[in-house]
Amino acid sequence: MSLSANPETSALELPELQLQELQRRFRASVLGEDDGPVLPLVAAARGPVAARIAVYRNTVQASLTEVLAVAFPVTRRVVGEQFFANLAGRFATETPPRLPQLSAYGGDFAAFIEREDVGRRLPYLADVARLEWARGEAYFAADAKPLDAARLAALSPAEMESTVFKWHPATRLTTSAFPIYRIWEVNQLDVADIPRVDMGLAQSVLVSRAGSRLVTRAVEPADAAFVRATAAGENLAEAASLALAVDAAFDLQRALGDHFINGTYQDWET
Amino acid sequence: MASFAGDPPGALPKAAWVEVHSENFLCDGGVRLAMLDAVAARYPVSCHGVGLSLGSAEGLDEQHLARLSRLFNRVGPALVSEHLSWSVTEGVYLNDLLPLPYTEATLATVCRNVMRAQDAFGRQILVENPSAYLSFPGSVMREPEFLARLAERTGCGLLLDINNVYVSATNNAFDAEDYLDSIPAAAVGEIHLAGHSVTGEGISRLLIDTHSARVCDPVWALFTATIARIGPRPTLIEWDLEIPELSVLLGEAAAAQSILDGKAQVNAPDAAHVA
């Protein structure tokens, strides 16, 4: 089932398996591996045919790099445009999309960074990329009715403590040993002078959707423990206890107020 | 989602209909989908797909069909279209409209895939001719013949992209007028117009379908001749990169409209300065 290298004999009737083989070879070429196997199958009316294949290759690779640049703007700013373009280009050829929706492309980028040299030189970078991916996921997540505080307040204390808060589909918690919120914050476009950052600070970042707004905020370790406990299905009393175990000064009232404002949780079914 | 068709310049939102790329709205929720809902409540929507890969030898991705079906049920599109190209092989998505050799075997594959898509969506789809940068010596028929036979065998319609015909004709040295004359008029359900960019010189000269410029004069001429032959069709100006002032885009739309109305001669782009 291999194709003849001579187009005149290859082609009168390309059997279906051969269409698959052609597509395989074309893929290898477009992903930058090797033009050799596909060259005998294609032709240019004038000029070198390799330049024609390059149009497809460049479209695929340039658009994937652009998609990653848009999805990871802070990661890109941290390492610089040229370095990022190279990093993204290598990721794209090694890990091309599996879904024909480019909004879903880049979920493995943080893990890729971790495996690269840059992940060792800038050990916070992979977590910054995770935070950016969490924001993208939150942006496209399903809609849900936010938790109704009035409805919650109408419960008896006993009912309240046994209530399980369910994350809104857009809620994402990214926990890092590095100050990823601070890094994200100082790399926003409206921050001109990049300050030195205390890399010894560990931060958890909660991303949520409040109405049409995407909220990105640092949360204290105790609040992060609370949010994580609710994701694990702990009820309100247990989650609060876990948070208090992290920090005896945990202010549940204030934390819940922020969660209501920012849409961390969705309403529960009755 | 920024492309508008048809209507002359005037009140800003007075577009006849709106076309979106289906794959950009396959998310579960959020503001992007809400925006589409708002548009769909006001305008007829055309869902133009770029990721179904009708030319995949391995057949269509059933999960992708299901996601698209869900979107179409939500939006209720007036038109659904895709491309005569492939982008998926062995589960890898190459985000471009890759070319196909035009053989009997390819025709059988594409027919099967188009019929599967039409079954899944419960409706006719339009299939668009792509821009091509190379050809296959193994092809046994011309693209318009392939499209005509595809439409005849599957009942699909055609989305005729006249800029793509011009780009492919220039790159692959065939006659664009001859191509357009071979397209069965009754199958054409929509027309695309766009600008392209030119790269290289001499034997390296190549037209690239960048949707980044005004429609060129030869494409206006081909459009005018096509409309004269087949009658008016819903027509969209695609402009995706280096997006100009809205007035320029509206001017292009007005030029297209005057040709659709039979009021313009071959060289229409002067009308693009209106507004």
Add this chain to the structure above:
Amino acid sequence: MIATAVIGAAVVAGAVTMSMVKTPSMETEAPGKEQCYGVAKAGENGCASANGSHTCGGLATIDKSGQEWMLVETGTCLKMGGQMEAFEDPKPAEAAKAARAG
């Protein structure tokens, strides 16, 4: 177990009741950054080809073997500090994990 629940119940009842007073509508300004930097444009599929200027450009020849500039980050990491020398005792990557909703 019981002690935990008691602590929890007391705290929870007070917190939720009090928070009613200031429960805002979803449109109220929230603390933290809420702008959609970059996200609104995220992940757009398209049917145009990349700009023709890419055709003969470097993207056709991504050099996987490595070049000098590949090794040097030129972005804000330099200003923020935290290059490798600042991490003589780098925290293991395993410590940094992202939790996600099911």
